Amino acid sequence: MKNVGQQMSSGALSGLTSTMVLQPFDLLKTRLQQGDSAYHRNMSVFRTARDVLESNGMLGLWRGTAPSLLRNVPGVALYMTGLTQLRSLMASSHYFTVPTTTPTRTNTTHAGSVLPKLTNTGNLLAGATTRVGVGFLLNPLTVLKARFESNMYTYQSISGALVSIVRSGPTELLRGVTAASMRDAPYAGIFVVFYEGFKRNASLIFAPTSNTQSSIVHSASAASQAH
Numbered sequence: 557m558k559n560v561g562q563q564m565s566s567g568a569l570s571g572l573t574s575t576m577v578l579q580p581f582d583l584l585k586t587r588l589q590q591g592d593s594a595y596h597r598n599m600s601v602f603r604t605a606r607d608v609l610e611s612n613g614m615l616g617l618w619r620g621t622a623p624s625l626l627r628n629v630p631g632v633a634l635y636m637t638g639l640t641q642l643r644s645l646m647a648s649s650h651y652f653t654v655p656t657t658t659p660t661r662t663n664t665t666h667a668g669s670v671l672p673k674l675t676n677t678g679n680l681l682a683g684a685t686t687r688v689g690v691g692f693l694l695n696p697l698t699v700l701k702a703r704f705e706s707n708m709y710t711y712q713s714i715s716g717a718l719v720s721i722v723r724s725g726p727t728e729l730l731r732g733v734t735a736a737s738m739r740d741a742p743y744a745g746i747f748v749v750f751y752e753g754f755k756r757n758a759s760l761i762f763a764p765t766s767n768t769q770s771s772i773v774h775s776a777s778a779a780s781q782a783h
Contacts, residue, residue, distance in 0.1 A: 559640075560637055560641070563633075563636055563637040563640055563641075564633045564634075564636075564637050565633075566633075566636065567632045567633035567634070567635065567636035567637060568629050568630070568632065568633040570632050570636070571625075571628040571629040571630075571631060571632030571633060572625065572628075572629050574628070574632070575621070575624050575625050575628045575629070576621070576625075579617070579618050579620070579621050579624055580605075580617035580618060582620075582624065582705065583608070583617060583618075583619055583620060583705045584601055584604050584605055584608075584617075586620075586702055586705035586706055587599075587604050587608070587705070587706070587707065588601060588604055590706050590707075590708060605617070619704065619705060620701060620704035620705035622704075622714055623697065623700045623701040623704045623714055623717075624701050624704075624705075626697055626700070626701070626714065627694055627697040627698055627700070627701045628701075630694065631690055631694050631697075634690045634693070634694075635686055635687060635690045638686040638689065638690060639682060639683065639686045639748070642682050642685065642686055643674055643678070643679075643682045646674060646678050646681070646682060647673075647674060647678075651675075651677075651678075652674045652675050652677065652678030652681075653673070653674060653675070653678070654673040654674060654675055673752075674752075676749050676753075679745070679748040679749045679752050680745040680746070680748065680749050681745065682745075682748060683744040683745040683746075683747055683748030683749070684740075684741040684742065684744050684745035686744070687740045687741060687743075687744030687745075688737045688740055688741050688744075691733065691736050691737060691740050692730075692733055692737070695729065695730055695731075695732070695733045695736070696718070696721060696722070696729045696730075698732070698736070699721055699728070699729070699731055699732065700714070700717055700718055700721060702732075703717060703721075704717065754776075758776065
């Protein structure tokens with residue numbers, strides 16, 4: 557359980573930054589997916605953005621930011637920490653560990669990863685398990701976030717909305733969790749497999765020797781897997 561505090565704080569900062577920057581796109585995605593009428597089903601992303609701007613101004617694109625932060629900041633923190641800790645635990649089993657005979661350059665330079673080296677099966681299971689576990693735990697906040705981004709609900713406060721969802725019972729608290737798990741499990745597992753593979757091969761080709769170069773390799777590896 558090494559560096560849990562650092563992992564949690566790094567994940568939280570990442571969740572905070574990405575949520576603030578990408579919230580308008582998340583809102584537009586929610587509006588397009590709700591498809592509650594023939595009018596909405598025929599909307600394009602640009603027309604949806606225009607309607608939001610005309611109705612609520614520029615700040616309308618950041619509607620739902622507060623519940624998004626409430627969901628994503630702890631969500632990313634828990635995911636990154638859980639993934640690292642689970643992979644460290646799995647590394648103690650020879651079923652998931654990549655055998656090594658001598659230290660590699662990626663283990664002894666700035667390019668090294670804090671994550672242990674696992675087989676593709678280990679990476680797949682670690683990514684899928686962690687993502688589904690965190691998603692299940694935070695699903696009530698995911699429901700809250702989606703409802704605030706939608707224009708189908710008129711909640712006056714986050715606390716009032718959360719109380720309303722809780723009062724509706726377990727069914728409402730876990731609404732959509734099965735579909736989300738079916739989406740997240742394969743995506744997260746495959747992401748970790750290809751992220752580690754891309755990063756390993758890129759490090760061999762470019763052999764980064766500084767923190768800056770290592771960060772570029774890691775960022776490029778993650779971006780190459782984004783969907």
